[in-house]
Amino acid sequence: MVGQLLLRTFWKEPWPAILLPAFENRAAATDGFTIQQPLLNVFFADHTQTTLSVDQFLAPFPRSHRPHIMRLQFSGAADNQESVQYRRSRWVHRRLRTLFSSQPPTHLQVTWQTLVYDVDNLTQPPQVVPTDTVSFVF
């Protein structure tokens, strides 16, 4: 059990392991408390567009998985090997065709923005800074 805890502390969380979530201090970073938030925009052939929530986009996954899958698969940090990117793009296309069966989608844009909170007054609205954009063109 101790080995599992050390493995998580210094490398990556193993599974199965007798561990509960760490919930590390999010405000301990030098740049204060920030949240990386994705915004999804779907564009259609008729030049219209619509926003899509992460919950709608990743509905096949358990709710607990969705923010993690967005970060792992649909951010700049995702595996960008060409073959993986190709298969990922095909999956996104299929997913959007399921969600928007009446209009063919032409591309999905995932805009990542950083919400910067004032650590001295966390109830204040955060400052919003765009950080990254990932596009899937079909």
Place this chain on the structure above:
Amino acid sequence: MNAPSLSPVNHWIFQAFPSTAENLAVCRILYAMFVLTMRATNSYGFAASLPSFFFLPPPGPMQLVPGVPGASFFTLLHILIIVGAVLLLFGYQTRWVSILLTLLFLTGYGYVFSLGKINHNILPTLLPLVMAFSNWGSAYSLDARLHPSRVRNPETWPLAMMALMTGFAMFSAGLPKLLTGWLAFDSLAVQTHQIYFFVLGNRQELLAPFFMQLQAPVFWEMLDWATVVFEMGFLVAVFYPRAFRLFCGIAVLFHLAVVLMFNITFSNHLIVYALFVDWQRALPKSLFRLLEKGSAFVARHKWATLCIVLGLSAGIIQFGSPRRLFDALFPTGQIRASHLLLHFGSAVFVLWLGGRAVWQRFRG
């Protein structure tokens, strides 16, 4: 001649958490009912439809697995879990069925947790494997009725083991908090997590909107401290059974608070704390008489029992657990009514147990 005295370690392992065959049997029945209601959905099958790039197994045995199998594999897994839980309920081949249930759960969750997120339900997953060695099928079971000569005495070391695993798991949650500055006065860790889950996890129900607006640094700092002390203290409490039971009771209230504030349900853990309840004192004697009569009935009417086992299994496999009907009747947003009922019901039960204990002590 005096019996040899046990060393403190042996005493803790074998005598700290005394139980009876009847008490363990109630734990077995509760666990089986828990699986058949709260875990009776095929929550693994969706993984079969995903392309392989989603499969990112964490360090561990899943790294040896080449990829996600087809949907029929998960359907079979689901069927075996339901049938296993029904057999556990009736106490048939209890030890083997208990071990099998843990292996089946580990297999299913192994794939789901290889998609980039590990959910921390390891304690209820390992529970049947550990409790298999407690002989929790020694009472109110087909095993006890059909083969009375093979009935073994209850073993309580599995309870000590579950206590240690629970205490360590809680400690594993508390230690990183301590190391990353939860106790620092210049950062409000609980409040930042509240905002994180509200904004990014879209967890915006129950009391979450109220706490999202709550600007009360002293309150938030107190929550930071209380959480760390509680989670780390759990491991110490393991070695003091009365304190451990108190910590389990507090944990039930703690999880309810987490549901209300963060909209994160930990109903899986409630069944782990239930192992440490003295059910023979908590439940009416008439219920135990009913269990006695029920187990005698099912042992006498083997064909009827077989029909019940098959019918119950087939019904849950085909239509899902009765929980789905309950959740459909009482829509409560993203957090299911059954989870809320379990959390609130457990909290009321714990408060009743605590109040009764205090009252009995007060009366002497």
